[in-house]
Amino acid sequence: MFNLLNTLVEKNREYGKEGKLASYIPALLEANPNDLGIYLVDSRGKEYYSGEYDKKFTMQSISKIVTLILAIRDNGRYNVFKKVDVEPTGMGFNSIVNLEASDTGKPYNPMINAGAIVTTSLIDGKDVEERFEKILDFMKAVTNNDKITVNESVYLSEKETGNRNRALAYFMKSTGALEGDVEEILDLYFKQCSIELTARDLARFGAVLANDGVIPWTNEKIIPKEVCRIVKTIMVTCGMYDASGEFAVNVGIPAKSGVGGGIIATVPRKYGIGIYGPALDDRGNSIAGINLIKDLSQELDLSIF
Numbered sequence: 001m002f003n004l005l006n007t008l009v010e011k012n013r014e015y016g017k018e019g020k021l022a023s024y025i026p027a028l029l030e031a032n033p034n035d036l037g038i039y040l041v042d043s044r045g046k047e048y049y050s051g052e053y054d055k056k057f058t059m060q061s062i063s064k065i066v067t068l069i070l071a072i073r074d075n076g077r078y079n080v081f082k083k084v085d086v087e088p089t090g091m092g093f094n095s096i097v098n099l100e101a102s103d104t105g106k107p108y109n110p111m112i113n114a115g116a117i118v119t120t121s122l123i124d125g126k127d128v129e130e131r132f133e134k135i136l137d138f139m140k141a142v143t144n145n146d147k148i149t150v151n152e153s154v155y156l157s158e159k160e161t162g163n164r165n166r167a168l169a170y171f172m173k174s175t176g177a178l179e180g181d182v183e184e185i186l187d188l189y190f191k192q193c194s195i196e197l198t199a200r201d202l203a204r205f206g207a208v209l210a211n212d213g214v215i216p217w218t219n220e221k222i223i224p225k226e227v228c229r230i231v232k233t234i235m236v237t238c239g240m241y242d243a244s245g246e247f248a249v250n251v252g253i254p255a256k257s258g259v260g261g262g263i264i265a266t267v268p269r270k271y272g273i274g275i276y277g278p279a280l281d282d283r284g285n286s287i288a289g290i291n292l293i294k295d296l297s298q299e300l301d302l303s304i305f
């Protein structure tokens with residue numbers, strides 16, 4: 001397995017040159033576009049890795065899986081899906097037009113920014129700090145990494161420049177789709193996007209999802225099986241931005257990407273996979289990462305379809 005991963009990382013690393021770092025969050029421009037790393041955790045807890053699997057980056061949109069899980073845990077599935085739909089958009093992750101076009105005013109799904117801002121608003125807690133602690137505690141448990149924390153400079157950079165997200169949130173506030181203090185909700189959203197981790201952390205989280213919500217190294221059930229099923233389904237239909245259909249055909253694994261260059265993937269009952277490659281394609285997915293996981297899926301016959 002190590003040989004296979006080394007070969008695939010070196011083969012796909014060159015795609016980094018064809019991509020671009022996310023520049024709309026200035027702090028993300030500090031990454032090295034040639035980095036590419038992968039980490040794999042199998043169902044018996046064996047771990048395999050290659051490339052820059054140990055480099056830190058921010059979760060960005062991958063945090064949308066976490067807020068969906070916590071929103072369902074705090075409110076129940078019915079109350080969450082009363083406020084956010086589960087339909088793919090075919091549009092960019094920060095599109096505004098869909099919000100006005102939707103008959104219900106609800107965001108299309110929890111994996112686009114508007115939908116994630118709503119799920120974030122549904123996490124219980126007396127203030128931003130308490131809610132953020134819940135997100136961080138969850139992340140520490142599913143990654144077996146107590147050191148996980150926020151990258152302050154990315155957080156401040158997002159907060160300073162996140163006007164598109166402000167526009168989405170205030171629009172939803174005006175239609176009643178979003179309830180609560182908008183600035184507080186956005187602050188929590190920017191913080192969760194700025195949680196910093198590695199491909200190893202993502203692979204372990206992926207292994208928990210692959211194991212139907214039971215943490216393999218403690219046997220603790222941290223996510224109900226039914227919630228895991230819902231989250232993995234939405235990862236298939238909406239996880240890879242407006243390239244989710246193509247990804248399902250070419251790779252066929254529930255996955256979620258973020259503009260920090262991360263991809264988390266989960267092969268039910270087989271593998272948790274974490275990938276890092278910060279150069280992005282024009283949809284916002286790691287360009288080398290997508291090519292790497294496509295090769296891996298073919299080599300190991302991982303498609304769930």
Ligand code: GLU
Binds near residue numbers: 193260
């Ligand atoms: N923090 C980013 C934003 O809100 C997350 C986007 C992403 O990773 O897709 O724009």
